[in-house]
Amino acid sequence: MMNKYVLDYIGRFKIKNVNNLIIQRELIDPLINEGFKEGTLLNIYRRVNAIFSFAIKNEFLDRKRFTSPNLKKASESIKRNALTINEVTEILEIARTKYKITHYTCLSLLFLTGMRVGELSALQWETDIDFENNLIHINKTKDRFGSRSPKTKNSYRKFPMNESIKNILLDYRKWYEEIMETYKFRNPEGHVIITYGW
Incomplete structure:
Protein backbone atom coordinates (compact mmCIF):
# COMPACT_ATOMS: atom_id res chain seq x y z
CA MET A 1 0.00 0.00 0.00
CA ASN A 58 11.18 11.54 16.69
CA GLU A 59 11.51 15.31 16.09
CA PHE A 60 11.86 15.18 12.32
CA LEU A 61 8.86 17.52 12.26
CA ASP A 62 7.63 20.06 14.78
CA ARG A 63 3.93 19.51 13.95
CA LYS A 64 1.57 17.81 11.56
CA ARG A 65 0.40 20.11 8.78
CA PHE A 66 -2.79 18.33 7.73
CA THR A 67 -6.07 17.10 9.15
CA SER A 68 -8.57 14.44 8.05
CA PRO A 69 -9.24 14.40 4.30
CA ASN A 70 -12.50 15.28 2.60
CA LEU A 71 -14.11 11.99 1.51
CA LYS A 72 -17.53 13.34 0.51
CA LYS A 73 -17.05 12.34 -3.13
CA ALA A 74 -15.91 8.82 -2.27
CA SER A 75 -18.41 6.00 -2.58
CA GLU A 76 -19.39 4.27 0.63
CA SER A 77 -17.76 1.01 1.58
CA ILE A 78 -19.94 -2.08 1.46
CA LYS A 79 -21.56 -2.59 4.83
CA ARG A 80 -21.12 -6.16 6.01
CA ASN A 81 -23.97 -7.36 8.19
CA ALA A 82 -23.55 -10.49 10.25
CA LEU A 83 -26.28 -13.10 10.12
CA THR A 84 -28.40 -13.60 13.21
CA ILE A 85 -28.49 -16.97 15.00
CA ASN A 86 -32.02 -17.52 13.64
CA GLU A 87 -30.87 -16.83 10.08
CA VAL A 88 -27.92 -19.23 10.44
CA THR A 89 -30.23 -21.89 11.89
CA GLU A 90 -32.68 -21.43 9.01
CA ILE A 91 -29.93 -21.65 6.37
CA LEU A 92 -28.51 -24.82 7.92
CA GLU A 93 -31.96 -26.41 8.11
CA ILE A 94 -32.61 -25.65 4.45
CA ALA A 95 -29.17 -27.03 3.51
CA ARG A 96 -29.78 -30.17 5.60
CA THR A 97 -33.23 -30.94 4.21
CA LYS A 98 -33.10 -29.66 0.62
CA TYR A 99 -29.48 -29.94 -0.50
CA LYS A 100 -26.81 -32.61 -0.59
CA ILE A 101 -24.70 -33.59 2.39
CA THR A 102 -21.59 -31.77 1.13
CA HIS A 103 -23.46 -28.45 1.08
CA TYR A 104 -24.75 -28.97 4.60
CA THR A 105 -21.33 -30.05 5.91
CA CYS A 106 -19.54 -27.11 4.28
CA LEU A 107 -21.99 -24.52 5.59
CA SER A 108 -22.04 -26.09 9.06
CA LEU A 109 -18.26 -26.04 9.35
CA LEU A 110 -17.98 -22.48 8.03
CA PHE A 111 -20.67 -21.17 10.39
CA LEU A 112 -19.69 -23.17 13.46
CA THR A 113 -15.89 -22.83 13.26
CA GLY A 114 -15.38 -19.49 11.53
CA MET A 115 -12.77 -20.96 9.21
CA ARG A 116 -12.32 -19.50 5.74
CA VAL A 117 -13.45 -21.26 2.56
CA GLY A 118 -9.84 -21.89 1.50
CA GLU A 119 -9.05 -23.41 4.90
CA LEU A 120 -12.09 -25.67 4.64
CA SER A 121 -11.11 -26.75 1.13
CA ALA A 122 -7.60 -27.67 2.32
CA LEU A 123 -8.71 -29.95 5.19
CA GLN A 124 -7.50 -33.54 4.92
CA TRP A 125 -8.89 -36.48 6.87
CA GLU A 126 -5.54 -37.97 7.77
CA THR A 127 -3.75 -34.87 9.07
CA ASP A 128 -6.41 -32.34 10.04
CA ILE A 129 -9.44 -34.14 11.50
CA ASP A 130 -8.63 -35.63 14.91
CA PHE A 131 -11.69 -37.47 16.21
CA GLU A 132 -9.72 -38.95 19.11
CA ASN A 133 -8.83 -35.56 20.62
CA ASN A 134 -11.84 -33.74 19.11
CA LEU A 135 -9.76 -31.20 17.19
CA ILE A 136 -9.70 -29.71 13.72
CA HIS A 137 -6.18 -28.62 12.73
CA ILE A 138 -6.15 -25.55 10.48
CA ASN A 139 -2.68 -25.20 8.99
CA LYS A 140 -3.07 -24.54 5.27
CA THR A 141 -5.35 -23.01 2.69
CA LYS A 142 -6.37 -24.04 -0.81
CA ASP A 143 -7.36 -22.08 -3.89
CA ARG A 144 -7.43 -22.68 -7.64
CA PHE A 145 -3.62 -22.96 -7.61
CA GLY A 146 -3.63 -25.74 -4.99
CA SER A 147 -2.78 -26.00 -1.29
CA ARG A 148 -0.29 -23.66 0.39
CA SER A 149 0.74 -22.40 3.81
CA PRO A 150 -1.36 -19.63 5.39
CA LYS A 151 -0.21 -16.02 5.12
CA THR A 152 0.13 -15.36 8.87
CA LYS A 153 1.11 -17.26 12.02
CA ASN A 154 -2.33 -16.56 13.48
CA SER A 155 -3.86 -18.65 10.70
CA TYR A 156 -2.33 -21.78 12.25
CA ARG A 157 -4.80 -22.94 14.87
CA LYS A 158 -6.63 -25.88 16.41
CA PHE A 159 -10.38 -25.75 16.64
CA PRO A 160 -12.13 -27.90 19.27
CA MET A 161 -14.88 -30.13 17.89
CA ASN A 162 -18.02 -30.07 19.98
CA GLU A 163 -20.52 -32.92 19.72
CA SER A 164 -22.51 -31.14 17.03
CA ILE A 165 -19.52 -30.59 14.73
CA LYS A 166 -18.20 -34.08 15.42
CA ASN A 167 -21.53 -35.72 14.53
CA ILE A 168 -21.80 -33.70 11.33
CA LEU A 169 -18.30 -34.82 10.31
CA LEU A 170 -18.94 -38.45 11.27
CA ASP A 171 -22.14 -38.56 9.18
CA TYR A 172 -20.34 -36.90 6.30
CA ARG A 173 -17.38 -39.30 6.56
CA LYS A 174 -19.72 -42.28 6.32
CA TRP A 175 -21.14 -40.90 3.05
CA TYR A 176 -17.64 -39.90 1.90
CA GLU A 177 -16.19 -43.41 2.43
CA GLU A 178 -18.99 -44.97 0.38
CA ILE A 179 -18.36 -42.52 -2.48
CA MET A 180 -14.58 -42.97 -2.27
CA GLU A 181 -14.85 -46.72 -2.79
CA THR A 182 -15.58 -45.89 -6.42
CA TYR A 183 -13.75 -42.59 -6.86
CA LYS A 184 -10.67 -42.81 -4.60
CA PHE A 185 -8.31 -42.14 -7.51
CA ARG A 186 -9.84 -38.67 -7.90
CA ASN A 187 -8.89 -37.55 -4.38
CA PRO A 188 -5.46 -39.06 -3.65
CA GLU A 189 -4.65 -36.35 -1.04
CA GLY A 190 -7.70 -37.33 1.00
CA HIS A 191 -9.32 -33.90 1.13
CA VAL A 192 -12.39 -33.77 3.33
CA ILE A 193 -14.54 -31.70 0.96
CA ILE A 194 -15.16 -33.16 -2.47
CA THR A 195 -17.37 -32.04 -5.34
CA TYR A 196 -20.33 -33.78 -6.89
CA GLY A 197 -18.86 -34.35 -10.35
CA TRP A 198 -18.10 -37.89 -9.20
Missing part, protein backbone atom coordinates in the same frame (compact mmCIF):
# COMPACT_ATOMS: atom_id res chain seq x y z
CA MET A 2 2.82 2.40 0.88
CA ASN A 3 4.78 1.85 -2.34
CA LYS A 4 1.80 1.55 -4.62
CA TYR A 5 -0.17 4.56 -3.47
CA VAL A 6 1.45 6.84 -0.91
CA LEU A 7 4.97 6.93 -2.36
CA ASP A 8 3.75 6.99 -5.97
CA TYR A 9 1.37 9.87 -5.33
CA ILE A 10 3.13 12.08 -2.76
CA GLY A 11 6.60 10.57 -2.46
CA ARG A 12 8.16 13.43 -4.44
CA PHE A 13 7.20 16.00 -1.77
CA LYS A 14 9.44 16.76 1.19
CA ILE A 15 7.75 15.61 4.37
CA LYS A 16 7.89 19.12 5.88
CA ASN A 17 5.95 20.50 2.89
CA VAL A 18 3.05 18.06 3.00
CA ASN A 19 -0.16 19.83 4.00
CA ASN A 20 -3.95 19.46 3.61
CA LEU A 21 -3.90 20.68 0.02
CA ILE A 22 -1.24 18.18 -1.06
CA ILE A 23 -2.84 15.24 0.78
CA GLN A 24 -6.24 16.03 -0.75
CA ARG A 25 -5.20 17.05 -4.27
CA GLU A 26 -2.30 14.68 -4.87
CA LEU A 27 -3.36 11.56 -2.94
CA ILE A 28 -7.03 11.40 -1.94
CA ASP A 29 -8.73 12.97 -4.98
CA PRO A 30 -6.86 10.83 -7.56
CA LEU A 31 -7.74 7.69 -5.58
CA ILE A 32 -11.40 8.77 -5.40
CA ASN A 33 -11.31 9.21 -9.19
CA GLU A 34 -9.96 5.67 -9.49
CA GLY A 35 -13.02 4.42 -7.61
CA PHE A 36 -11.53 3.74 -4.18
CA LYS A 37 -14.14 3.27 -1.45
CA GLU A 38 -14.32 5.40 1.67
CA GLY A 39 -13.01 2.62 3.95
CA THR A 40 -9.93 1.98 1.79
CA LEU A 41 -9.16 5.69 1.63
CA LEU A 42 -9.39 5.93 5.42
CA ASN A 43 -6.93 3.05 5.74
CA ILE A 44 -4.48 4.78 3.41
CA TYR A 45 -4.90 8.05 5.31
CA ARG A 46 -4.26 6.28 8.63
CA ARG A 47 -0.98 4.94 7.26
CA VAL A 48 0.09 8.43 6.19
CA ASN A 49 -0.99 9.81 9.56
CA ALA A 50 1.09 7.15 11.35
CA ILE A 51 4.18 8.16 9.38
CA PHE A 52 3.74 11.81 10.33
CA SER A 53 3.07 10.94 13.98
CA PHE A 54 6.33 8.96 13.99
CA ALA A 55 8.16 11.91 12.41
CA ILE A 56 6.84 14.31 15.07
CA LYS A 57 7.60 11.90 17.93
Whole structure:
Protein backbone atom coordinates (compact mmCIF):
# COMPACT_ATOMS: atom_id res chain seq x y z
CA MET A 1 0.00 0.00 0.00
CA MET A 2 2.82 2.40 0.88
CA ASN A 3 4.78 1.85 -2.34
CA LYS A 4 1.80 1.55 -4.62
CA TYR A 5 -0.17 4.56 -3.47
CA VAL A 6 1.45 6.84 -0.91
CA LEU A 7 4.97 6.93 -2.36
CA ASP A 8 3.75 6.99 -5.97
CA TYR A 9 1.37 9.87 -5.33
CA ILE A 10 3.13 12.08 -2.76
CA GLY A 11 6.60 10.57 -2.46
CA ARG A 12 8.16 13.43 -4.44
CA PHE A 13 7.20 16.00 -1.77
CA LYS A 14 9.44 16.76 1.19
CA ILE A 15 7.75 15.61 4.37
CA LYS A 16 7.89 19.12 5.88
CA ASN A 17 5.95 20.50 2.89
CA VAL A 18 3.05 18.06 3.00
CA ASN A 19 -0.16 19.83 4.00
CA ASN A 20 -3.95 19.46 3.61
CA LEU A 21 -3.90 20.68 0.02
CA ILE A 22 -1.24 18.18 -1.06
CA ILE A 23 -2.84 15.24 0.78
CA GLN A 24 -6.24 16.03 -0.75
CA ARG A 25 -5.20 17.05 -4.27
CA GLU A 26 -2.30 14.68 -4.87
CA LEU A 27 -3.36 11.56 -2.94
CA ILE A 28 -7.03 11.40 -1.94
CA ASP A 29 -8.73 12.97 -4.98
CA PRO A 30 -6.86 10.83 -7.56
CA LEU A 31 -7.74 7.69 -5.58
CA ILE A 32 -11.40 8.77 -5.40
CA ASN A 33 -11.31 9.21 -9.19
CA GLU A 34 -9.96 5.67 -9.49
CA GLY A 35 -13.02 4.42 -7.61
CA PHE A 36 -11.53 3.74 -4.18
CA LYS A 37 -14.14 3.27 -1.45
CA GLU A 38 -14.32 5.40 1.67
CA GLY A 39 -13.01 2.62 3.95
CA THR A 40 -9.93 1.98 1.79
CA LEU A 41 -9.16 5.69 1.63
CA LEU A 42 -9.39 5.93 5.42
CA ASN A 43 -6.93 3.05 5.74
CA ILE A 44 -4.48 4.78 3.41
CA TYR A 45 -4.90 8.05 5.31
CA ARG A 46 -4.26 6.28 8.63
CA ARG A 47 -0.98 4.94 7.26
CA VAL A 48 0.09 8.43 6.19
CA ASN A 49 -0.99 9.81 9.56
CA ALA A 50 1.09 7.15 11.35
CA ILE A 51 4.18 8.16 9.38
CA PHE A 52 3.74 11.81 10.33
CA SER A 53 3.07 10.94 13.98
CA PHE A 54 6.33 8.96 13.99
CA ALA A 55 8.16 11.91 12.41
CA ILE A 56 6.84 14.31 15.07
CA LYS A 57 7.60 11.90 17.93
CA ASN A 58 11.18 11.54 16.69
CA GLU A 59 11.51 15.31 16.09
CA PHE A 60 11.86 15.18 12.32
CA LEU A 61 8.86 17.52 12.26
CA ASP A 62 7.63 20.06 14.78
CA ARG A 63 3.93 19.51 13.95
CA LYS A 64 1.57 17.81 11.56
CA ARG A 65 0.40 20.11 8.78
CA PHE A 66 -2.79 18.33 7.73
CA THR A 67 -6.07 17.10 9.15
CA SER A 68 -8.57 14.44 8.05
CA PRO A 69 -9.24 14.40 4.30
CA ASN A 70 -12.50 15.28 2.60
CA LEU A 71 -14.11 11.99 1.51
CA LYS A 72 -17.53 13.34 0.51
CA LYS A 73 -17.05 12.34 -3.13
CA ALA A 74 -15.91 8.82 -2.27
CA SER A 75 -18.41 6.00 -2.58
CA GLU A 76 -19.39 4.27 0.63
CA SER A 77 -17.76 1.01 1.58
CA ILE A 78 -19.94 -2.08 1.46
CA LYS A 79 -21.56 -2.59 4.83
CA ARG A 80 -21.12 -6.16 6.01
CA ASN A 81 -23.97 -7.36 8.19
CA ALA A 82 -23.55 -10.49 10.25
CA LEU A 83 -26.28 -13.10 10.12
CA THR A 84 -28.40 -13.60 13.21
CA ILE A 85 -28.49 -16.97 15.00
CA ASN A 86 -32.02 -17.52 13.64
CA GLU A 87 -30.87 -16.83 10.08
CA VAL A 88 -27.92 -19.23 10.44
CA THR A 89 -30.23 -21.89 11.89
CA GLU A 90 -32.68 -21.43 9.01
CA ILE A 91 -29.93 -21.65 6.37
CA LEU A 92 -28.51 -24.82 7.92
CA GLU A 93 -31.96 -26.41 8.11
CA ILE A 94 -32.61 -25.65 4.45
CA ALA A 95 -29.17 -27.03 3.51
CA ARG A 96 -29.78 -30.17 5.60
CA THR A 97 -33.23 -30.94 4.21
CA LYS A 98 -33.10 -29.66 0.62
CA TYR A 99 -29.48 -29.94 -0.50
CA LYS A 100 -26.81 -32.61 -0.59
CA ILE A 101 -24.70 -33.59 2.39
CA THR A 102 -21.59 -31.77 1.13
CA HIS A 103 -23.46 -28.45 1.08
CA TYR A 104 -24.75 -28.97 4.60
CA THR A 105 -21.33 -30.05 5.91
CA CYS A 106 -19.54 -27.11 4.28
CA LEU A 107 -21.99 -24.52 5.59
CA SER A 108 -22.04 -26.09 9.06
CA LEU A 109 -18.26 -26.04 9.35
CA LEU A 110 -17.98 -22.48 8.03
CA PHE A 111 -20.67 -21.17 10.39
CA LEU A 112 -19.69 -23.17 13.46
CA THR A 113 -15.89 -22.83 13.26
CA GLY A 114 -15.38 -19.49 11.53
CA MET A 115 -12.77 -20.96 9.21
CA ARG A 116 -12.32 -19.50 5.74
CA VAL A 117 -13.45 -21.26 2.56
CA GLY A 118 -9.84 -21.89 1.50
CA GLU A 119 -9.05 -23.41 4.90
CA LEU A 120 -12.09 -25.67 4.64
CA SER A 121 -11.11 -26.75 1.13
CA ALA A 122 -7.60 -27.67 2.32
CA LEU A 123 -8.71 -29.95 5.19
CA GLN A 124 -7.50 -33.54 4.92
CA TRP A 125 -8.89 -36.48 6.87
CA GLU A 126 -5.54 -37.97 7.77
CA THR A 127 -3.75 -34.87 9.07
CA ASP A 128 -6.41 -32.34 10.04
CA ILE A 129 -9.44 -34.14 11.50
CA ASP A 130 -8.63 -35.63 14.91
CA PHE A 131 -11.69 -37.47 16.21
CA GLU A 132 -9.72 -38.95 19.11
CA ASN A 133 -8.83 -35.56 20.62
CA ASN A 134 -11.84 -33.74 19.11
CA LEU A 135 -9.76 -31.20 17.19
CA ILE A 136 -9.70 -29.71 13.72
CA HIS A 137 -6.18 -28.62 12.73
CA ILE A 138 -6.15 -25.55 10.48
CA ASN A 139 -2.68 -25.20 8.99
CA LYS A 140 -3.07 -24.54 5.27
CA THR A 141 -5.35 -23.01 2.69
CA LYS A 142 -6.37 -24.04 -0.81
CA ASP A 143 -7.36 -22.08 -3.89
CA ARG A 144 -7.43 -22.68 -7.64
CA PHE A 145 -3.62 -22.96 -7.61
CA GLY A 146 -3.63 -25.74 -4.99
CA SER A 147 -2.78 -26.00 -1.29
CA ARG A 148 -0.29 -23.66 0.39
CA SER A 149 0.74 -22.40 3.81
CA PRO A 150 -1.36 -19.63 5.39
CA LYS A 151 -0.21 -16.02 5.12
CA THR A 152 0.13 -15.36 8.87
CA LYS A 153 1.11 -17.26 12.02
CA ASN A 154 -2.33 -16.56 13.48
CA SER A 155 -3.86 -18.65 10.70
CA TYR A 156 -2.33 -21.78 12.25
CA ARG A 157 -4.80 -22.94 14.87
CA LYS A 158 -6.63 -25.88 16.41
CA PHE A 159 -10.38 -25.75 16.64
CA PRO A 160 -12.13 -27.90 19.27
CA MET A 161 -14.88 -30.13 17.89
CA ASN A 162 -18.02 -30.07 19.98
CA GLU A 163 -20.52 -32.92 19.72
CA SER A 164 -22.51 -31.14 17.03
CA ILE A 165 -19.52 -30.59 14.73
CA LYS A 166 -18.20 -34.08 15.42
CA ASN A 167 -21.53 -35.72 14.53
CA ILE A 168 -21.80 -33.70 11.33
CA LEU A 169 -18.30 -34.82 10.31
CA LEU A 170 -18.94 -38.45 11.27
CA ASP A 171 -22.14 -38.56 9.18
CA TYR A 172 -20.34 -36.90 6.30
CA ARG A 173 -17.38 -39.30 6.56
CA LYS A 174 -19.72 -42.28 6.32
CA TRP A 175 -21.14 -40.90 3.05
CA TYR A 176 -17.64 -39.90 1.90
CA GLU A 177 -16.19 -43.41 2.43
CA GLU A 178 -18.99 -44.97 0.38
CA ILE A 179 -18.36 -42.52 -2.48
CA MET A 180 -14.58 -42.97 -2.27
CA GLU A 181 -14.85 -46.72 -2.79
CA THR A 182 -15.58 -45.89 -6.42
CA TYR A 183 -13.75 -42.59 -6.86
CA LYS A 184 -10.67 -42.81 -4.60
CA PHE A 185 -8.31 -42.14 -7.51
CA ARG A 186 -9.84 -38.67 -7.90
CA ASN A 187 -8.89 -37.55 -4.38
CA PRO A 188 -5.46 -39.06 -3.65
CA GLU A 189 -4.65 -36.35 -1.04
CA GLY A 190 -7.70 -37.33 1.00
CA HIS A 191 -9.32 -33.90 1.13
CA VAL A 192 -12.39 -33.77 3.33
CA ILE A 193 -14.54 -31.70 0.96
CA ILE A 194 -15.16 -33.16 -2.47
CA THR A 195 -17.37 -32.04 -5.34
CA TYR A 196 -20.33 -33.78 -6.89
CA GLY A 197 -18.86 -34.35 -10.35
CA TRP A 198 -18.10 -37.89 -9.20
